[in-house]
Amino acid sequence: MNTTKTYKKKRFWAGILLAQFLLFFAFSKLKFAVAFFENLFEFQKKIHQLLFAWIPFSFGDLLYIFLGILLIYLIIKLFKKKTRSNALFKILIVLNISYFIYQIFWGMLYFQTPIIAKLPKTKVTLEVRKALALEYLEKSKVTRKLVQEDKNGVFVITDLNTIQxxxxxxxxxxxxxxxxxxxSESNSFKPSLFGKTMSFTGILGYYNPFTAEAQYNSELPSSYLPFTLSHESSHQLGFAREQEANFIGYLIGINSKNPELRYSTEYFTLKSLLNSIVNEDENFVKNTLENYSEEMKRDRMNEKKFIAKHQGLLNDFFGFTNNLFLKSNQQEGAITYSYFIDLLVRYKSLPTS
Structure with missing residues (x-):
């Protein structure tokens, strides 16, 4: 009798999960439904930040740790015949609740009107990208001289709170x-509790949709960190797509009076442009790198050392899974900068930009 009841419960929760997939897929195709979730996000992010921003550590990371332990415990139970059926039932409940909360708080924002629809059409030619690369090379050179260095002559952040x-x-x-x-009115930037592990994954930061916290890897080189914070703050605003968060991060940082934030933004933009050019004109990229200022060359070498130190299977695994996640949410994937570059070129073509 109990076995029959458990079986029916499992079928019920499996059916609910499938119904959720279909329901949110239908919502993603309806403009009024997406607009509803956009408005809901504006409301819930204020509540979340009131609840969690004041906590000096990442509450969201603790939540992930708890869920991870719970799922591992239930998966172990799956291998025991006596507890297998009940464990599967509980896993289905956890998946249903987590998926539902994720979708209403965040998932539907991937289907907002894309930023590119708000910008004029223009050709993203190789020559335009080269001109922009040279522009941001010069900007980076100038701004780099305004920031502080450590004993090795590498850019170092003096006050992270001021940047935030x-x-x-x-x-x-x-x-x-x-x-x-x-x-956002509340400072909800939090160093990730998984910082050391993150360094081996290639993940610089992430937004927690369950708590509206912006987590970052505190071990990152200073040249990465300000723009990473700017990027994650764009998610806090409600921009879900990764490359759109890059573009909003660019808009946040490029005109900043804070030289650390501005340099990190200009340098990110330069690297993104060069990445978009390298397969078409490798010599141009090599020549541009040679024309980095001595200060920028030291920063680049520091980044390369950081990456080399943390290369490994975790980096490959997370790069692969993150790429799949991005594509599943109608994004281009982690390995391309073309959408960000498209947005940048269109924005720069505006008469007032």
């Missing part, structure tokens, strides 16, 4: 035609 405050302030200055989203 500057990012929140710059959110309020985004062009209205691109974003009408309300800026």
């Amino acid at each position: 405050k500057e990012i929140l302030d710059q959110q309020k200055k985004l062009p209205i035609f691109i974003s009408k989203k309300k800026s």
Whole structure:
């Protein structure tokens, strides 16, 4: 009798999960439904930040640890005949609840009107990208001289909290035609509890949709960190697509009066442009790298050392799985910068930009 009841419960929760897949897929095709979830996000992010921003550590990471332990415990139970059926039933419940919360708080935002629809059409030619690369090379050279260095002559951040405050302030200055989203009032940037592990995954930071916290890897080279914070703050605003978060991060950082944030943004933009050019004109990229200032060359070498030190199977695995995740949410994948570059070129073609 108990076996029959458990079987029916499992079928019920499996059916609910399937129904959720179909329901949210249908919602993703309806503009009014997506607009509803956009408005819901504006409401819930305020609540989440009131609840979690004041906590000095990442509450979201603790939540992930708890869920991870719970799932591992239940998976172990699957291998025991006496507890297998009940464990599967509980796993289905956890999956249903997690999937539902994820979709209403975050998942549906991937289907917002893309930023590219708000920008003028223009050809993203090789020559345009080369011109922009040279522009940001010169900008990076100038701004690099305004930041501090460590004893090895490598860029070092002097006050991370000031950068975080500057990012929140710059959110309020985004062009209205691109974003009408309300800026965050609370500083909810948190160093990830998985920082050491993150260094081996290639993940620089991530947004937690369950707590609205922006996690970052505190071990990152300083040249990465300010733009990473800017990127994650774009997710906090409600931009789900990775390359759109890069573009909003660019808008946040490029006109900042904080030289550390501006340099990190200019340097990221330069690297993105060079990555988009290298397969078409490798000599141009080599020549550009040779024309880095001595300070920038030291920063580049520091980044290469960091990457080399943390290469491994975890990096390959997370790169692969993250790429699959991005593509499943109608994004290009982690290995390409073309959408960000497309947005950048279109934005730069505006008369007032």
